[in-house]
Amino acid sequence: DAKTTQPPSMDCAEGRAANLPCNHSTISGNEYVYWYRQIHSQGPQYIIHGLKNNETNEMASLIITEDRKSSTLILPHATLRDTAVYYCIVRVRGSGNTGKLIFGQGTTLQVKP
Amino acid sequence: DAGVTQSPTHLIKTRGQQVTLRCSPISGHKSVSWYQQVLGQGPQFIFQYYEKEERGRGNFPDRFSARQFPNYSSELNVNALLLGDSALYLCASSLLLAEWTQYFGPGTRLLVL
Numbered sequence: 001d002a003k004t005t006q007p008p009s010m011d012c013a014e015g016r017a018a019n020l021p022c023n024h025s026t027i028s029g030n031e032y033v034y035w036y037r038q039i040h041s042q043g044p045q046y047i048i049h050g051l052k053n054n055e056t057n058e059m060a061s062l063i064i065t066e067d068r069k070s071s072t073l074i075l076p077h078a079t080l081r082d083t084a085v086y087y088c089i090v091r092v093r094g095s096g097n098t099g100k101l102i103f104g105q106g107t108t109l110q111v112k113p
Numbered sequence: 114d115a116g117v118t119q120s121p122t123h124l125i126k127t128r129g130q131q132v133t134l135r136c137s138p139i140s141g142h143k144s145v146s147w148y149q150q151v152l153g154q155g156p157q158f159i160f161q162y163y164e165k166e167e168r169g170r171g172n173f174p175d176r177f178s179a180r181q182f183p184n185y186s187s188e189l190n191v192n193a194l195l196l197g198d199s200a201l202y203l204c205a206s207s208l209l210l211a212e213w214t215q216y217f218g219p220g221t222r223l224l225v226l
Contacts, residue, residue, distance in 0.1 A: 043217025103155030
């Protein structure tokens with residue numbers, strides 16, 4: 001599985017966009033990028049995933065570079081409730097694989113008023 | 114719809130004791146995974162069960178065991194508790210085996226004294 005690198009912490013002003021980067025320079029062609037977040041004292045929460053196209057859902061947008069060596073999770077209008085640890089995970093998806101998630105240290109996002 | 118539920122929410126044990134943690138997945142989900150999260154670290158994969166069979170195991174000693182019941186609920190057992198077993202134990206459920214959109218419960222916080 002490809003290794004991911006994320007900054008340990010970031011700050012964002014409330015109401016502004018939060019852009020969380022993730023480097024995955026060893027990613028292979030069949031590996032997906034997944035994002036989860038963990039609000040303090042809760043279980044992780046799935047946010048979004050993608051392979052090579054940009055993706056958007058009600059929570060966030062995922063921008064993957066053309067060479068797929070990095071990606072950015074965008075929270076368009078961060079609120080105080082978005083303060084959490086954000087995990088970027090890269091994994092092959094498909095038959096023969098388990099759903100094992102490999103979490104790194106993640107990025108602690110602090111949204112400030 | 115009810116999410117993933119775990120019991121108990123908190124537990125205090127002493128070294129050498131045994132503990133059983135319980136998890137009920139989202140209705141219709143056939144896969145249950147267990148993770149251990151030590152303070153300050155990301156969750157670490159322990160087990161995955163699918164259709165009552167163990168389908169994945171992380172790097173944990175044999176003191177850790179689990180099982181899945183016909184109703185897809187699951188138990189995690191830890192024998193001969195060590196101080197280092199103090200952690201948040203998370204359960205996640207998903208529809209399929211190789212599904213990474215997993216839904217996590219709130220966790221059981223275990224303190225070993």
